[in-house]
Amino acid sequence: MPMFVGVVAGAAVAAVLVLVGVFKLMWRVAEPNEALIISGSTHRTEGLEAGMGFRIVTGRGTLVLPGVQAVRKLSLDLNETELHVDCVTHQGIPLKVRGVVIFKVGDDFVSIANAARRFLDQQKLMSERVHNVFAGHLRSIVGGLTVEDMIRDREKLTGQTRAACGTEMEKLGLIVDSLQIHEIEDPTGYIQNLAMPHAAAVQRDARIAQAEANRLATEAEQQSYARMAEATRDSEILQAGYQAERDHAGAKARQAGPLADAAARQEVVVQETRVAELEADRREQQLQADIRKPADARAYEKRTLAEAERDARISAAQAKAKETELAAAAEATRVKAAAGAEAQATEARGAAAATATRVTGEAEAASARARGLAEAEAVKAKGLAEADAIKARAAALAENQEAVVAQQLAENWPEIVRAGASAFGNVDNMVLLNGADGMAELFAKALTMGGTGLGLARQLLASMNQNGPSANGTSPLNGITGAPSQKVPVEEG
Known part of the structure; x- marks a missing residue:
């Protein structure tokens, strides 16, 4: 029986401990500076919408189901x-x-x-x-x-x-x-610059106040020194008076007898002194009348003249300064006017130069255009003249070939003779057996070999009539310069 009771008691204690442990495991207390956020079930909190999904606990404890609900803290x-x-x-x-x-x-x-x-x-x-x-x-x-x-x-x-x-x-x-x-x-630095005027004003007022305080302190010190000197003076005067009285009393005591004699002599001296003073007053009045007043008058005159001269010099200096100022203003006006005139002249010269340049350019352009037109007209006239000449020669050949050939031969005869004479250019020595007749015959043969003569001209004219003028617009006779030169057989002796 006792054993059973002990087992029951032990079981009860164990159950209580388990319950306490489970309670502590499920019980959560919110600190004053935190809130418990309990999630895991649907809750209704005043001021919040329904079905928020979590519960808020502040300042108290609450039960939490482990594994079902989660607890987190919000500070x-x-x-x-x-x-x-x-x-x-x-x-x-x-x-x-x-x-x-x-x-x-x-x-x-x-x-x-x-x-x-x-x-x-x-x-x-x-x-x-x-x-x-x-x-x-x-x-x-x-x-x-x-x-x-x-x-x-x-x-x-x-x-x-x-x-x-x-x-x-x-x-x-x-x-x-x-x-x-x-x-x-x-x-x-905007704020610092904004404060500078106020800081400067405060510094100015402080300096003014300090200077005023220094002035008042200096005046007070000077007045204090003056009162001290005055008190010292009064004290010394009083001391000197007392000392004089003491000396005087001592002198009276020591010189009672001589004082009587001295008093008598003093009376005499006083009278003499009074007479001297009256004489001095008379002389002083006489000096005032004779010397001092005229001297004062002369000094006053000199002072008045000096002041007048000074005022005159000041007036002259002011007039000179005014004159100088007016002259400077006039000179400045003149310089300004001259500068304006020069600027206008420069502008006019620039405009004239620009106009002249433009006119010159237009004239040169017109001249170049005129020269080009003149040259074109000259070339055109020359071409027309050559065409007219070719047409005239063609017409003349068609009408009188013999006359045209004779004219062409006459015009080119110097070249023909020069071509025939070139045959003798390579002969060093020549011997003639029949004299002047041989020379004439030799030259005739050379001319015959140097040019084709009238027969050749006729062949050329016939060819021209068949083929027409040449491509360059000139007659074939214009190109006759003589046939190739041949060496004349010469017998050497």
Whole structure:
């Protein structure tokens, strides 16, 4: 019996331990800075659509069925992302905006659900996504502002950026706890140049205030030194007076007797001194009347003359300066007029030269055209004349061949004789046996061999009548220069 009780008790304890272990395995508690996302069954959460597919637990515990439901945690801690955005203002000035965004997942179930759908397994990428959202809106907002607006009302820039990003952050399930613009960097120096006039004015006012303070301090020091000197003087005077009184009393005490004599003599001296003073006054008045007043009059005269001369020189110098200024203005006007006239003359010469060049070119073109037309007319006239001559010769040959042949022979007879005489060109020595008759006979034979004579002319004319004029438009008689030369048999003796 005791053994049975022990077994039952052991079994009960084991069952309790198993139940505790199972309970701890199934029980999940959400920390204050996190939310439990339990998926695996259909749940209805207030504020969310039906059939969301997961359950949200915050700040309490809940039972989870292992193997059936999955539990994941979504942090509700604050997150921070640095903003380093390159922007361009409405004025086209590039700026670098530096700031920080502090955000977190919203505490309501809608925000937690939106954030869970987007960042549950990518919570490390949350800062990057937020940075991209704020960077885009910050560039857009800065593009519509000027540098002066951003400097004077930075809160306006912050408010507009938060308002522009609010909707997108709400879709992401995030809320912005803080947005701060720390610094606006200006690589072009525009902001520094914008502050220079104010800085210069502040420096000017500071220097003026410092100079005024120095002046007041110097005046105060001088007044202090003057009062110190005055006090020292008064003190020394009083001390000297007291010392004189002491000396006087001592002298009286030591010289009581001599003082009586001295007093008597002093009275005499006083009277004499009074007389001397009256005499001196009389002499001084006489000197005033005789010397000083005339001297003052002469000094006044010289001073007046000197001032008048100085004013005259100043007036002359001013007149000279005015004259020089007028002369310079006149010279400038003259130079300007001369320059304008020269420019107009240069323009006129250029126009005349251009006109002359154009006229010369047109004249040369007309002359060349006229020469070409004249040469063409001359060639045409020459050709027509030669054609007319050929026609005339042809007509003459048809009517009187003998006369035409005789004319041709007469025109070419020098050539015929020259051709016949060429037969003697190679003879070194010649001996004639029958004298002058032999010479005449020899020349007759040479001429007969050098040219064909009238018979040859007739043959040529007959050939021309059969074949017509030659292709080049000239008569065959024009080409007669004599037959080939032959050596005359010569008997040498």
